Amino acid sequence: MIPFVDLKAQYQSIKAEVDEAVLKTLENCSFVLGPEVAALEKEFAEYSGNTFAIGVNSGTSALHLGLLAAGIGPGDEVITVPHTFIASASAIQYTGAKVVFCDIDPVTFTMDPAALEAAITPRTKAIVPVHLYGQMADMDPIMAIARKHGLIVMEDAAQSHGAEYNGRRAGSIGDVAGFSFYPGKNMGAAGEAGMTVTGNADIDEKVRMLRDWGAKQKYHHEIIGYNMRMEGIQGAVLRVKMKYIEKWTELRREAARRYADLFAGTGVQIPVEVEGRRHVYHVYAIRTPDRQRWIEELTKAGVSTGIHYPFPLHELKAFEFLGYKHGQFPNAEKAAAEVLSLPMFPELTADQQEVVAKAVIRLQQETEANV
Numbered sequence: 322m323i324p325f326v327d328l329k330a331q332y333q334s335i336k337a338e339v340d341e342a343v344l345k346t347l348e349n350c351s352f353v354l355g356p357e358v359a360a361l362e363k364e365f366a367e368y369s370g371n372t373f374a375i376g377v378n379s380g381t382s383a384l385h386l387g388l389l390a391a392g393i394g395p396g397d398e399v400i401t402v403p404h405t406f407i408a409s410a411s412a413i414q415y416t417g418a419k420v421v422f423c424d425i426d427p428v429t430f431t432m433d434p435a436a437l438e439a440a441i442t443p444r445t446k447a448i449v450p451v452h453l454y455g456q457m458a459d460m461d462p463i464m465a466i467a468r469k470h471g472l473i474v475m476e477d478a479a480q481s482h483g484a485e486y487n488g489r490r491a492g493s494i495g496d497v498a499g500f501s502f503y504p505g506k507n508m509g510a511a512g513e514a515g516m517t518v519t520g521n522a523d524i525d526e527k528v529r530m531l532r533d534w535g536a537k538q539k540y541h542h543e544i545i546g547y548n549m550r551m552e553g554i555q556g557a558v559l560r561v562k563m564k565y566i567e568k569w570t571e572l573r574r575e576a577a578r579r580y581a582d583l584f585a586g587t588g589v590q591i592p593v594e595v596e597g598r599r600h601v602y603h604v605y606a607i608r609t610p611d612r613q614r615w616i617e618e619l620t621k622a623g624v625s626t627g628i629h630y631p632f633p634l635h636e637l638k639a640f641e642f643l644g645y646k647h648g649q650f651p652n653a654e655k656a657a658a659e660v661l662s663l664p665m666f667p668e669l670t671a672d673q674q675e676v677v678a679k680a681v682i683r684l685q686q687e688t689e690a691n692v
């Protein structure tokens with residue numbers, strides 16, 4: 322079976338370094354925050370082309386604290402997209418603000434700037450564009466709309482470590498950004514971890530307090546904060562991975578080019594990498610109206626697949642209370658019904674990709690013959 326991601330292969334390739342880093346942390350007993358997390362924060366801020374980075378215990382916390390530190394709370398509306406992982410919207414809900422959805426662009430699967438502008442009301446306070454699958458949202462028009470209406474922008478960069486938009490890195494364009502180091506993300510911890518990134522010193526200071534019980538100095542609690550600190554072992558493991566993230570990203574991009582070559586002229590709907598955007602291919606999502614059958618046939622052919630994501634957020638039971646109806650976000654709804662993720666990870670081989678492509682191309686021909 323060709324796996325969907327191969328975390329074991331990645332661990333084996335850097336095992337000696339990771340094991341040593343973990344053991345060192347165990348011996349130092351710097352279990353929470355500590356020198357490795359502090360060093361990672363510096364390295365990751367620089368990697369993201371920004372000034373400050375704050376290590377937290379998940380990508381969700383990175384987004385939640387980013388919004389809180391930017392002053393978002395009850396009475397505010399925050400606009401995001403329905404075609405994303407639930408955390409993009411849950412982080413908004415946690416602050417007490419109201420989640421407002423706008424549709425996506427059908428080609429890039431990211432926020433449609435025209436739909437964004439149409440969703441703005443006098444209560445809108447912030448925008449959360451999601452750099453989905455590893456390709457950045459269309460940030461120039463989004464930032465222009467935000468500036469025109471005086472809105473905060475928080476990038477959901479959970480899937481886009483090292484992605485670029487006209488030469489600028491994910492996490493360096495908005496007021497604040499949240500990254501995830503969940504094990505399956507492009508840069509994965511040995512457990513849960515995340516990072517808030519910002520160029521704003523006030524937001525940096527506030528997130529540092531919020532993640533650590535609302536105190537800058539032990540026991541001097543100035544606000545009600547949270548226990549959302551990054552663990553020392555995660556900092557140590559992620560610092561090892563920092564050395565490889567660029568190499569792994571290039572291998573993902575190479576694998577995407579190989580898929581594009583294999584699928585050229587076949588009618589398979591492959592991801593579109595927009596000119597000027599460095600797509601980091603966290604997910605390689607193709608589209609088919611005949612998805613369920615394709616999944617079954619690909620499984621039989623030994624190819625693992627995924628769906629990112631099968632339901633648009635506004636149609637989930639958890640967000641029923643927002644009162645949206647089917648039909649309100651047609652591009653997001655169609656994407657949720659059609660996207661199919663193929664195996665994509667740095668260690669994916671050309672031989673494995675040929676097996677995947679052969680099976681997909683046969684299904685494409687069958688689907689075309691049936692319509």
Ligand SMILES: *Cc1c(COP(=O)(O)O)cnc(C)c1O
Binds near residue numbers: 380405408409480514
């Ligand atoms: C993974 C993910 C998150 C949440 O990150 P966690 O580290 O799992 O909490 C948020 N947004 C998107 C788009 C994600 O893919």
